[in-house]
Amino acid sequence: MRKKEDILKILDRRVAICDTTLRDGEQTAGIVFANIEKYKIAQMLDDAGVQQIEAGIPAMGGDEKVAVKHIANMGLSASVLGWNRADIQDINDSIDCDVDSVAISLSSSDIHIQNKIKKSRDWVLAKISESVQHAADHGLYISCNAEDASRADLGFLVEFARTAKEAGAMRLRYCDTIGREDPFTAYERVKTIINLVGIDIEMHTHNDFGMANANSLAGVKAGARFVSTTVMGIGERSGNTALEEIVMTCKHIMNIDSGVDPAKMRPLAEFVSLASGRPIYVSKPFLGSNCFAHEAGIHTDGIIKDHKNYEPYDPDEVGLERKIVIGKHSGRSTLVADLAKRGIELDDDTASLLLDNVRIASISLKRQLTSDELFYLYDDLVKGVNTFDR
Numbered sequence: 001m002r003k004k005e006d007i008l009k010i011l012d013r014r015v016a017i018c019d020t021t022l023r024d025g026e027q028t029a030g031i032v033f034a035n036i037e038k039y040k041i042a043q044m045l046d047d048a049g050v051q052q053i054e055a056g057i058p059a060m061g062g063d064e065k066v067a068v069k070h071i072a073n074m075g076l077s078a079s080v081l082g083w084n085r086a087d088i089q090d091i092n093d094s095i096d097c098d099v100d101s102v103a104i105s106l107s108s109s110d111i112h113i114q115n116k117i118k119k120s121r122d123w124v125l126a127k128i129s130e131s132v133q134h135a136a137d138h139g140l141y142i143s144c145n146a147e148d149a150s151r152a153d154l155g156f157l158v159e160f161a162r163t164a165k166e167a168g169a170m171r172l173r174y175c176d177t178i179g180r181e182d183p184f185t186a187y188e189r190v191k192t193i194i195n196l197v198g199i200d201i202e203m204h205t206h207n208d209f210g211m212a213n214a215n216s217l218a219g220v221k222a223g224a225r226f227v228s229t230t231v232m233g234i235g236e237r238s239g240n241t242a243l244e245e246i247v248m249t250c251k252h253i254m255n256i257d258s259g260v261d262p263a264k265m266r267p268l269a270e271f272v273s274l275a276s277g278r279p280i281y282v283s284k285p286f287l288g289s290n291c292f293a294h295e296a297g298i299h300t301d302g303i304i305k306d307h308k309n310y311e312p313y314d315p316d317e318v319g320l321e322r323k324i325v326i327g328k329h330s331g332r333s334t335l336v337a338d339l340a341k342r343g344i345e346l347d348d349d350t351a352s353l354l355l356d357n358v359r360i361a362s363i364s365l366k367r368q369l370t371s372d373e374l375f376y377l378y379d380d381l382v383k384g385v386n387t388f389d390r
Helices: 004-010 021-025 035-048 062-072 088-096 110-115 121-137 154-167 183-197 212-222 243-252 262-276 297-305 332-340 348-365 371-383
Strands: 016-019 052-056 079-085 101-107 141-147 171-176 200-205 226-229
Touching: 004 141, 016 243, 021 035, 021 052, 021 262, 035 052, 035 062, 035 262, 052 062, 062 079, 062 088, 079 088, 079 141, 088 101, 088 121, 101 121, 101 171, 110 121, 121 141, 121 154, 141 154, 154 171, 154 183, 171 183, 171 212, 171 226, 183 200, 183 212, 200 212, 212 226, 212 243, 226 243, 243 262, 297 332, 332 348, 332 371, 348 371
Parallel strands: 016 052, 016 226, 052 079, 079 101, 101 141, 141 171, 171 200, 200 226
Antiparallel strands: none
């Protein structure tokens, strides 16, 4: 097991990623990873530069415990973390798996304290103190998870964080458990906790209102140093903060290097997609095949002149390719550029006539056209063949 000092060095950066694809990602309804798939995902996360991998829940026993122990002994550069309830036996199960870090989770909102665990605030604080202290006594790096933090009373959340820190926790995981946080509130609450307690914060946000990435970034803006992610944003209900979104928005929007290689994200996502049975949607940011697909005439004209006109980053950065689509919304410049590849020069009048036929064909077929189909339409046009005799 790594020493705590070594883990702190691994995690010592402005933004560190704790990826939970193998734990919260697998908790997606209907997703089950085979252990051999978990090992491959862990290796790919490590190769990409992810600093900490939440490998699973050792207390589940069986194959889960086997997988966590195997990942902890793969010799990865990343820290390997086991998830636990605030329970001594859970933590002992993690210790049995040779993980170097633990997440210790307990409800922090009155909704959960009263209706889920049916205890008191004092009981929660005592349980946090006891379990965190136990993990600290075994030399583990500790993240203390405030479940349902976004609905917790802020005063109690501060007390929760302070109790965890005093018992030996290195960071507090701010859990937006039901995805109901907004970026403005997240910023203020996270900033308050950091100012009053002086503990590192990890953002763990869900996407029920489509704001998981925005809430994580708001936390980072407020001073949070850790972000919990899953590949493609898989996770319970509407999913979690997506690894690829955080990596790229930190880099391009906030000018923060997460240490994760963007070029490694698509192969990783393709494997997770295959293992989980969840497709990569064509419009998925940073992964989808449509990220650099252009059809509208004004856009394609701008792209042909300079790709920076309508592209926020270079497709090579994430292993995607630029596509100029020929279809209903195309402009003449698309046709001119495509046929020029065949050594054909279009004059303005011919381009206009050909564009009319392209639009008719695209509407009739209800799809885009191939380069060959464009050439056939051009060939018919110059031969005087009326392709669309109405």
